[in-house]
Amino acid sequence: MASELHLTPVLSDALVILGAAGIVIPVFARFRVTPIIGFILVGMAVGPFGLGRLVFDYPWLQYVTITDPQGLDPFAEFGIILLLFTIGLELSFNRLWSMRRLVFGLGALELTISAALVAFALMVMGQYWSGALGLGLALALSSTALVLPISGTKSPVGKAALSMLLFEDIAIVPIIFLLGAMAPYAASEGMDGLWTTLWTGALTVAVLMIGGRFMLPRLFAQAARTKSPELFLAASLLVVIIASLATAAVGLSPIVGALIAGLLIAETEYHTEVEGITAPFKGLALGIFLITVGMGVDLGVVIANIGPIAIAVAGVLTVKAVVTSVLLRMMGARRGTAVETGILMSAPSETTLIVMAAAASAQLIQPQTAQFWQIVTAIGLTITPILALIGKAVARRVDAAPPVSVDDGTQERSIIIGYGRVGQLVAEMMQKHGRPFLAIDADPELVHVARRKQHPLLYADARGPALDRIDLSGANAFILTMDEPVLAVRLVRKLRSSYPDVPIVTRARDTGHAAELYRAGATDAVPETLESSLQLSEAVLVNVGVAMGPVIASIHEKRDEFRDQLMLEGELSKRPKLKTSPTHS
Numbered sequence: 001m002a003s004e005l006h007l008t009p010v011l012s013d014a015l016v017i018l019g020a021a022g023i024v025i026p027v028f029a030r031f032r033v034t035p036i037i038g039f040i041l042v043g044m045a046v047g048p049f050g051l052g053r054l055v056f057d058y059p060w061l062q063y064v065t066i067t068d069p070q071g072l073d074p075f076a077e078f079g080i081i082l083l084l085f086t087i088g089l090e091l092s093f094n095r096l097w098s099m100r101r102l103v104f105g106l107g108a109l110e111l112t113i114s115a116a117l118v119a120f121a122l123m124v125m126g127q128y129w130s131g132a133l134g135l136g137l138a139l140a141l142s143s144t145a146l147v148l149p150i151s152g153t154k155s156p157v158g159k160a161a162l163s164m165l166l167f168e169d170i171a172i173v174p175i176i177f178l179l180g181a182m183a184p185y186a187a188s189e190g191m192d193g194l195w196t197t198l199w200t201g202a203l204t205v206a207v208l209m210i211g212g213r214f215m216l217p218r219l220f221a222q223a224a225r226t227k228s229p230e231l232f233l234a235a236s237l238l239v240v241i242i243a244s245l246a247t248a249a250v251g252l253s254p255i256v257g258a259l260i261a262g263l264l265i266a267e268t269e270y271h272t273e274v275e276g277i278t279a280p281f282k283g284l285a286l287g288i289f290l291i292t293v294g295m296g297v298d299l300g301v302v303i304a305n306i307g308p309i310a311i312a313v314a315g316v317l318t319v320k321a322v323v324t325s326v327l328l329r330m331m332g333a334r335r336g337t338a339v340e341t342g343i344l345m346s347a348p349s350e351t352t353l354i355v356m357a358a359a360a361s362a363q364l365i366q367p368q369t370a371q372f373w374q375i376v377t378a379i380g381l382t383i384t385p386i387l388a389l390i391g392k393a394v395a396r397r398v399d400a401a402p403p404v405s406v407d408d409g410t411q412e413r414s415i416i417i418g419y420g421r422v423g424q425l426v427a428e429m430m431q432k433h434g435r436p437f438l439a440i441d442a443d444p445e446l447v448h449v450a451r452r453k454q455h456p457l458l459y460a461d462a463r464g465p466a467l468d469r470i471d472l473s474g475a476n477a478f479i480l481t482m483d484e485p486v487l488a489v490r491l492v493r494k495l496r497s498s499y500p501d502v503p504i505v506t507r508a509r510d511t512g513h514a515a516e517l518y519r520a521g522a523t524d525a526v527p528e529t530l531e532s533s534l535q536l537s538e539a540v541l542v543n544v545g546v547a548m549g550p551v552i553a554s555i556h557e558k559r560d561e562f563r564d565q566l567m568l569e570g571e572l573s574k575r576p577k578l579k580t581s582p583t584h585s
Contacts, residue, residue, distance in 0.1 A: 012062060012063055012067060013066050013067060013068060013071065013072065016046055016063075016065065017066075017288055017291060020039065020042045020046070020287065021039075021283070021284055021287045024038035025038075025287075036143070036146060036286070036381060037381065037385075039287045039291050039294065040290050040293055040294040040297070042291055042294060043290065043291035043292060043293060043294020043297070044294040044295070044299070045294075046064060046065045046066050047065070047069060047294060047296070047297075048066070048295060049295070049298040049299060049300065051064065052067070052069075055067070066295060069292070072291075072292050075288050079284075079286060079288045080285075080289055080354050080357065081258040082278070082281055082282060083282060083285055083286050083289065084176075084258040084259045084262065084354065085240050085261055085262040086275070086278060086279075087169055087259065087351075088258070088259045088260070088261065088262020089266050089274060089275050089278075090169070090262075099162070099166065102159070103166045103167045103170075104167065106160070106163055106328070106331055107163050107164040107166060107167025107168065108171075109327055110140075110324055111137075111140050111167060111171055114139075114140035114319060114320050114324075115133075115136040115137045115139075115140035116136065117319050118135065118136040118139050118140060118319055119132040119133050120132075121315065121319075122135055127365075127369075131359065131364045131369070134358075134359030134362070134365060135356070135359065135369075137175050137355060138348070138356045138359065138373070138377075139320075139373070141352045141355065142165060142320070142345040142347065142348070143351075143381060144165045144351075146350075146385075147165060147344055147345060147384070148162065148165065150384075150388045151341075151344060151388075155445065157337055157341045157344065160341045161341055161344060164345060168351070172259065172354075175355055176255050176256050176259065176354075176355065176358055177256050179359050179362050180201070180247070180252035180255070180256055180362065201247065201250050204247060204249075204250045204252070205256070205260060207246075208243055208246060208264070209260065212260070213267070216264055216265060216268055217268050217269075217270075219235055220232070220268060220274075224273075232270075232273060233278070236277065236278055239261045239264070240257075240261045242257075243260050243261040244258050245257070255354070255358060286350070289350075289353070290350065293353055293374060293377075294378065296371055296375075297374070297375050297378050301371075301375070302375060308372075309372070309375060309376060309379070312372070312376045313376050313379050316347075316348065316376065317347065317380070317387075318346075320342070320345060320346040320347075321342040321343050321346040322342065323342075324338075324341060325338040325341070325342030325343075326338075328341055328342065334448075337395070339394050339395050339398050340392060340394065340395035343387050343388075343390055344384075344387060344388050344391045347384045348376070349377075350381065356370055356373060356377070396442060396461075412474045413435075413436035413474060413476065414435060414436070414438075415438055415440065415472055416430075416438070417439075417440050417462050417478065417479065417482065417491065418440075418481035418482035418507075419441035419446045419449075419457055419481075420483070422481040422483075422507055423441070423479075423481040424449065424453070426479055427439055428453070431455065438456050438458060439455055439456065439458070440457070440462060440467070441457060441459070442459065442460060442461035442462070442463075462482070462487070463487060467491075472498075472499070475502055476502065477502060477505065478499070478503070478506075479506070480492065480505070480507060485509050485513050485516075488506055488507070488508075488517060489513075489516055489520050492504055492517055492520040492521050492522050493520045493521060496521030496522075503524070504521065504523050504524075505522070505523060505524045505525075505526070506522050506524070507525075507526055508526060509528060510527050510529045511562070513527065514527045538551055538555050541554075
């Protein structure tokens with residue numbers, strides 16, 4: 001009986017994967033970094049080319065390593081299917097229509113030109129045209145999971161990246177369809193039978209699309225009536241499995257069926273519920289897939305082929321960065337935006353690995369070739385955050401702008417350090433009340449915003465020595481609005497040391513940060529969490545019928561009470577208390 005309790009290789013590997021997910025996801029989320037990088041690194045560490053090679057010398061390592069990498073292949077394939085299913089769920093026709101010019105113009109050109117250039121280069125180096133096409137399309141993709149959290153979706157860089165990434169998400173459907181259709185005939189020189197697969201595949205897809213529009217709403221309506229999450233999940237998986245089996249039966253990849261299933265469910269009113277139920281499986285499935293990718297990275301091979309790999313990484317990054325930047329400039333984007341977006345979008349994607357796996361299973365590329373480009377892709381994914389920093393630095397240099405209507409430093413005025421969302425609001429209020437001010441920021445995008453609003457702005461980076469070269473002798477107040485707690489504390493100390501009598505009003509993230517700012521010498525520190533709570537309280541009291549006057553008085557009394565408490569915590573309770581101006585949300 002005791003022997004039956006020993007871990008089997010399959011169970012041991014499953015525990016390693018679950019343990020990796022339990023560690024990687026929260027740790028990388030704590031540092032606001034996508035877990036994609038973490039899963040790849042875990043795969044490299046616990047795989048057969050990492051700690052796995054030491055199992056024979058240290059048998060206990062079998063409990064923390066993957067002992068049967070090939071045994072994970074079915075799980076990795078199922079992970080890819082679930083990942084493509086969730087991509088289909090996330091696509092919205094309304095969203096695409098509102099951005100159709102950028103998505104189908106910029107996005108289509110970027111993917112097509114980048115893929116063509118990479119494919120041409122591979123053909124010149126001897127790769128057969130079908131394999132070059134598959135690799136070109138794969139390497140031309142960029143990472144939605146990495147790029148959008150870094151760039152956001154509201155900045156010019158974020159909007160440009162979003163449009164291209166949306167088109168790439170859509171393009172996965174025909175790309176996988178094309179590779180799947182070529183699969184049975186990839187090894188032959190001729191294309192006999194390809195059209196048979198194409199028309200049978202197209203017919204299957206049409207049947208799935210038409211049948212799904214009629215049947216899926218009824219299926220999920222029945223599942224919803226039971227109010228059982230388990231039945232809802234079972235219905236979702238049933239749709240994915242049926243669609244995948246249908247496309248696999250006619251010679252296409254099951255991934256095509258998973259994508260179609262996601263697109264069909266996305267058009268029903270139940271897609272939000274399906275997304276929520278399948279979200280945990282998406283993260284785990286992606287984790288399994290990326291761990292298998294990491295396990296395929298042999299550091300020995302990397303070191304032995306460091307030259308070709310470095311050239312391949314540099315070549316892919318350069319082609320994609322140049323193509324993206326040139327296209328953005330041709331469509332009217334500023335130089336800094338074009339360069340930063342190009343560098344950020346230059347690395348391959350996690351979907352690159354999916355398309356590459358489809359190309360390999362279609363026998364369009366050899367296993368050794370697939371392994372080489374998997375290593376290139378894994379390196380590209382890992383350095384994407386570094387590319388983002390490089391892109392910002394290069395954009396600052398390329399797009400450096402002169403000051404906007406800035407006079408000499410003798411005029412008495414308030415200095416606003418940080419011209420983001422909060423800084424712009426402060427500047428507008430200063431302008432409305434006729435108070436002179438000067439804003440300071442190092443974001444070239446904000447220079448154009450300041451010009452449009454006719455706000456005096458000096459292009460300078462408060463993090464470096466640039467602030468020391470600015471004549472601030474005429475400052476009657478310093479307002480710090482940046483959302484960088486460590487930088488805010490450092491600047492408060494620096495300004496208090498140089499200007500002991502000038503008021504310093506600063507934004508604080510919370511009450512603990514406010515107390516730290518008071519210790520550093522701030523005159524007033526405004527915690528965001530406290531102010532939002534006070535404004536919420538004011539709105540509630542007014543809406544339940546309390547008179548405005550007593551509400552405002554009580555809000556200011558509570559604000560002063562918190563301020564005195566924070567100053568006491570900051571050991572500055574003896575500092576003269578400035579009169580608080582009444583504010584109203």
